[in-house]
Amino acid sequence: MTAIKTEHIDVLVIGGGPAGMAAAIAARLAGARHVAIVERGGYLGGILNQCIHNGFGLELLKKDLTGPEYAQHYIDQVKRLKITVMLNTMAIDITKDREVTLSNSKDGLIRIKAGAIVLAMGCRERTAGMLSISGTRPAGIYTAGVAQTLINLKNLMVGKRVVILGSGDIGLIMARRLTLEGAKVISVVEKSPYPGGLLRNVTQCLEDFDIPLILSHTIIEVEGRDRLESVTLARVDRHGNPLKSRRKKIKCDTLLISAGLIPENELSKKAGVRIDKKTGGPIVDEEYHTSVPGIFACGNVVSVHDIVDWASMDAEIAGASASLYSSKPWHRHHALEIELDNEISYCVPQILRGSRDTEVSIRVKRPIEKVFVGVRRDTMLSRSAYHEILIPSEALRVPIKAGAVEGAENLSIFIEKSSSIKREHK
Amino acid sequence: MKRDLICTICPLGCKVMATYAHKKATAICGNRCPKGEAYALSEIRNPRRILTTTIKVEGGIFPLVSVRTNRPISRDSMRRVVKNLHNTFVKAPIEIGDRLAHGVSGSGSDIVATRSIPKKKAKP
Numbered sequence: 337m338t339a340i341k342t343e344h345i346d347v348l349v350i351g352g353g354p355a356g357m358a359a360a361i362a363a364r365l366a367g368a369r370h371v372a373i374v375e376r377g378g379y380l381g382g383i384l385n386q387c388i389h390n391g392f393g394l395e396l397l398k399k400d401l402t403g404p405e406y407a408q409h410y411i412d413q414v415k416r417l418k419i420t421v422m423l424n425t426m427a428i429d430i431t432k433d434r435e436v437t438l439s440n441s442k443d444g445l446i447r448i449k450a451g452a453i454v455l456a457m458g459c460r461e462r463t464a465g466m467l468s469i470s471g472t473r474p475a476g477i478y479t480a481g482v483a484q485t486l487i488n489l490k491n492l493m494v495g496k497r498v499v500i501l502g503s504g505d506i507g508l509i510m511a512r513r514l515t516l517e518g519a520k521v522i523s524v525v526e527k528s529p530y531p532g533g534l535l536r537n538v539t540q541c542l543e544d545f546d547i548p549l550i551l552s553h554t555i556i557e558v559e560g561r562d563r564l565e566s567v568t569l570a571r572v573d574r575h576g577n578p579l580k581s582r583r584k585k586i587k588c589d590t591l592l593i594s595a596g597l598i599p600e601n602e603l604s605k606k607a608g609v610r611i612d613k614k615t616g617g618p619i620v621d622e623e624y625h626t627s628v629p630g631i632f633a634c635g636n637v638v639s640v641h642d643i644v645d646w647a648s649m650d651a652e653i654a655g656a657s658a659s660l661y662s663s664k665p666w667h668r669h670h671a672l673e674i675e676l677d678n679e680i681s682y683c684v685p686q687i688l689r690g691s692r693d694t695e696v697s698i699r700v701k702r703p704i705e706k707v708f709v710g711v712r713r714d715t716m717l718s719r720s721a722y723h724e725i726l727i728p729s730e731a732l733r734v735p736i737k738a739g740a741v742e743g744a745e746n747l748s749i750f751i752e753k754s755s756s757i758k759r760e761h762k
Numbered sequence: 763m764k765r766d767l768i769c770t771i772c773p774l775g776c777k778v779m780a781t782y783a784h785k786k787a788t789a790i791c792g793n794r795c796p797k798g799e800a801y802a803l804s805e806i807r808n809p810r811r812i813l814t815t816t817i818k819v820e821g822g823i824f825p826l827v828s829v830r831t832n833r834p835i836s837r838d839s840m841r842r843v844v845k846n847l848h849n850t851f852v853k854a855p856i857e858i859g860d861r862l863a864h865g866v867s868g869s870g871s872d873i874v875a876t877r878s879i880p881k882k883k884a885k886p
């Protein structure tokens with residue numbers, strides 16, 4: 337796999353993580369001749385390499401794989417399909433005419449004109465600086481993902497007595513990992529009244545090891561001169577504001593922060609791609625086409641996915657669409673922006689053109705029980721399904737047929753309490 | 763005693779309520795299929811999990827290799843198994859799927875590499 341200095345590439349994929357690899361493979365299988373992946377790290381697979389736990393691939397590959405194994409499944413295909421891989425290479429600029437500037441230490445600057453581009457840069461972690469914690473900044477404070485890199489890839493242990501702020505999946509996974517490695521995880525602290533990660537992770541990472549999950553609490557202060565010595569825990573009210581009473585100091589030498597992930601879109605913005613304020617990622621249609629013709633996006637750069645399988649599935653659509661676009665560019669006029677119920681925080685794709693059957697991912701703002709989720713076309717209910725419970729940490733995929741979009745003037749996704757709607761579905 | 767479990771067999775994640783005494787279930791409800799009952803029974807009797815961890819590598823391009831047990835092991839033995847592996851070193855190159863340790867946890871399960879670690883090239 338050597339770097340190249342080609343002028344023209346059919347499909348250029350930016351990012352060599354799970355989404356990027358799946359997109360590149362799909363593009364190649366759909367007929368694109370020259371497909372290349374640009375990866376700024378030294379290997380393919382991205383974040384999967386440090387996610388050594390299992391539970392990957394259950395949905396898509398029907399196998400229970402660890403992160404590195406899931407990555408290998410795709411790396412093998414990238415090799416077999418002779419996809420060009422440029423490692424240690426940064427994409428520094430993209431124009432709306434799909435001219436990309438790359439840079440690496442071996443070739444210096446490389447300029448590429450791509451038939452289509454797939455953005456798959458993934459996401460980054462919210463850092464401690466973005467949270468309002470007062471006090472000193474001693475050593476011993478890490479984001480959960482950095483701690484994961486140190487422990488799982490570099491063989492560096494982060495501490496002995498650990499508090500974790502935020503119950504997102506990486507925080508939960510790290511609680512178990514640290515415990516197995518011999519550290520004492522004192523508690524996982526979550527500001528909202530419900531856990532942020534998947535329920536199966538709450539069970540297998542916390543309950544299995546008797547690690548307390550303290551809901552509706554946050555950390556308001558850290559103390560320590562050189563090394564962290566304690567954190568102060570406070571209960572929060574319904575709006576998330578810390579209460580004056582009910583504070584408690586916990587002695588610990590390490591604080592992990594698992595405060596969520598943000599799509600990495602510096603590059604997308606350079607290309608002039610329209611960004612959705614709610615997801616933090618590009619607005620896409622059901623082909624994962626962004627607002628800039630010929631530029632597609634998939635995976636966590638679009639919106640943070642709960643499980644990697646969904647990211648790979650969306651990426652396959654993006655890759656195949658990019659391949660078609662590179663051979664025969666199109667321009668579609670019909671575009672419907674999906675309207676959302678007040679209970680839904682966002683959906684992806686945000687726009688439908690009726691070009692293919694699709695699954696729209698929605699995420700609710702708070703847990704709701706016993707509801708119907710339905711799709712309304714103009715004034716007609718076209719489909720609805722019953723759900724025992726919907727929670728913010730687990731997105732729901734709502735299937736929508738291409739036919740439902742064709743000729744429609746208005747399309748909305750709604751949620752209704754089961755008592756207020758008769759079982760009129762289908 | 764009563765315990766609320768989340769069945770982790772499939773993504774539906776049913777809430778399974780189990781009533782039991784002395785590790786024997788007396789009533790199980792909430793599961794949408796029979797797998798959920800089997801899951802609840804084994805959770806009460808002897809929960810088993812796939813263990814994933816890392817082992818130190820000598821002479822590889824990375825200092826660690828990620829590993830897993832080839833079958834679920836008793837949850838209560840996980841910490842002990844990880845501790846024992848702290849003293850284990852393996853030599854690069856390692857291929858994904860290689861068996862790096864045998865018969866851990868006393869149950870005949872093996873430790874298998876989940877990533878390939880090539881040898882570090884000597885500097886010319």
Ligand code: SF4
Pocket residue numbers: 769770771772773774775776793794795796797798799801
């Ligand atoms: S009980 Fe059956 S349906 Fe429910 S989560 Fe378990 S396996 Fe899935």
